[in-house]
Every structure is written in structure tokens, then in C-alpha cells.
Amino acid sequence: MTTTHRGAFVTLDGPAGVGKTTTARLLREYLVGTYGYQVCATTEPTPETLGHIARHNTDTYRGHTLACLVAADRYHHLETAVRPHLAEGVIVVCDRYVASSYVLQCMDGVPLPFVEAINAAADVPDLAVILQAPPEVTAARVAARGAHDRFHTGEESSRRESELYEKAAERLARWRYPVLAVDTAGASPDKIAAYLADRIADMVEGPAAEVASA
Numbered sequence: 685m686t687t688t689h690r691g692a693f694v695t696l697d698g699p700a701g702v703g704k705t706t707t708a709r710l711l712r713e714y715l716v717g718t719y720g721y722q723v724c725a726t727t728e729p730t731p732e733t734l735g736h737i738a739r740h741n742t743d744t745y746r747g748h749t750l751a752c753l754v755a756a757d758r759y760h761h762l763e764t765a766v767r768p769h770l771a772e773g774v775i776v777v778c779d780r781y782v783a784s785s786y787v788l789q790c791m792d793g794v795p796l797p798f799v800e801a802i803n804a805a806a807d808v809p810d811l812a813v814i815l816q817a818p819p820e821v822t823a824a825r826v827a828a829r830g831a832h833d834r835f836h837t838g839e840e841s842s843r844r845e846s847e848l849y850e851k852a853a854e855r856l857a858r859w860r861y862p863v864l865a866v867d868t869a870g871a872s873p874d875k876i877a878a879y880l881a882d883r884i885a886d887m888v889e890g891p892a893a894e895v896a897s898a
């Protein structure tokens with residue numbers, strides 16, 4: 685396996701059913717199989733103690749409590765996994781990151797300035813992918829798969845979620861997140877993963893770690 689000269693921190697966010705988990709899996713396969721990079725595929729909330737509590741107790745912990753729990757797990761994740769991997773030249777692909785908090789915590793009634801404040805010290809990714817698709821598409825995918833949590837109740841919640849991701853992308857761009865919006869309605873997961881892998885390869889092989897916003 686090739687170790688890249690520098691690592692890259694790539695995050696994937698977007699509404700439930702948009703294809704984060706599928707894309708992350710295929711993206712890892714492309715980055716390893718086609719490019720020979722070392723890749724760490726990870727998720728937030730993490731499987732560690734704090735993340736486990738957050739992921740499996742969203743009915744018990746709500747609002748500000750859940751917001752802080754998820755943020756605490758995020759800082760621990762950065763310290764113990766993301767930064768050490770990046771320092772070794774590994775590409776870290778993270779399924780959900782700060783954008784998810786801007787959306788889910790707001791759906792949970794937490795004011796955006798609070799969410800923004802508790803995530804302000806989280807590392808800025810090298811590429812913040814926001815996957816989007818029309819709400820009727822994501823709602824249908826969630827209905828076919830089954831909702832994983834109380835945030836997803838049908839097409840109306842998918843519509844609200846999609847709108848909040850649009851706003852999150854704008855807001856995060858102000859924090860200098862290199863946001864890349866990708867529509868998953870018109871392309872196969874395979875094609876999307878290949879496109880992202882090519883973008884990431886350009887980024888890690890290129891002279892500067894800059895990716896243009898889209």
C-alpha cells in the first residue's frame with residue numbers, strides 16, 4: 685500500500701437515505717483498490733463509549749444534551765483517531781460530521797448558534813461532501829430500509845432535513861469548510877464514489893491541499 689505524503693480528512697453528510705454509508709464503503713474501496721492509499725473509514729457517532737451512548741439513546745438524550753454528547757464524542761474522535769491517522773498520511777473517510785449536527789440538532793430544537801459554538805473547535809475537513817437528493821427520493825429510500833431514529837418520520841422530515849443541509853453547507857463555507865455538494869439521485873453509488881476518489885486523489889497528490897467549493 686502507498687502511504688500518501690499527507691493524509692486527508694474527508695467527511696460525508698446528508699439526509700437519511702441519501703447514500704452516506706453506501707458511498708463511504710465504495711469510496712474506501714476505490715481509494716484502496718484503484719489508488720493504493722491507506723484509508724481509515726470511520727463514523728460519527730463513534731462506536732466508543734460516548735458515541736455508543738449517543739447513537740443508541742437518541743430517545744433518552746435530546747436537545748442540548750444530545751448536542752453536547754455528540755460534540756464530546758466528536759472531539760474525542762478527533763484526538764484519538766482522526767488526527768493520529770492524518771499524521772501518518774492516512775485518508776480518513778468519516779460518515780457524518782459537523783454538518784449533521786447543524787441539521788439534526790436544529791431538528792431537535794437546539795438553536796444553531798449553540799450548535800455552531802460547541803462545534804467551533806472541531807477540525808475543518810479537507811473535503812466536506814454534502815450528499816443531496818430530492819426529499820421524495822430519500823424518504824422513499826428510508827421507507828424501504830426502515831427509519832433508524834425518531835428524526836425521520838416521512839417525506840416532510842426529509843424535506844426539512846434537505847433544506848437544513850442546504851443552509852448548513854452555506855454556513856460551513858463561512859467557517860472555511862471546503863464543501864462539495866453531490867446529487868445522488870441521478871448517479872449510481874459506484875459512479876459517485878469513483879468521482880469522489882478522483883477528487884481526493886487530485887487533492888492529496890496536488891501541490892496544495894485546496895479543493896474548490898462546489
Ligand SMILES: Nc1ncnc2c1ncn2[C@@H]1O[C@H](COP(=O)(O)OP(=O)(O)O)[C@@H](O)[C@H]1O
Pocket residue numbers: 698699700701702703704705706707825829868869871872873876
Ligand atoms: N446513488 C444512489 N442511487 C440509488 N440508490 C442509492 C444511492 N446511494 C444509496 N442508495 C440506496 O439508498 C439506500 C440508503 O442508502 P444508505 O447508504 O444507507 O444511506 P444513508 O447512510 O445516507 O442513510 C440504500 O438502499 C442504498 O442502496
Ligand SMILES: Cc1cn([C@H]2C[C@H](O)[C@@H](COP(=O)(O)OP(=O)(O)O)O2)c(=O)[nH]c1=O
Pocket residue numbers: 700705728729738739742750754780781782783784785786788789832833834
Ligand atoms: C453525527 C450525528 C449523529 N446524531 C445522532 C442522530 C442519529 O440518531 C444517530 C446515528 O446517526 P445515523 O448515521 O443516522 O445512524 P445510522 O447509520 O444507523 O442510520 O446519531 C446526532 O444527533 N447528531 C450528529 O451530529
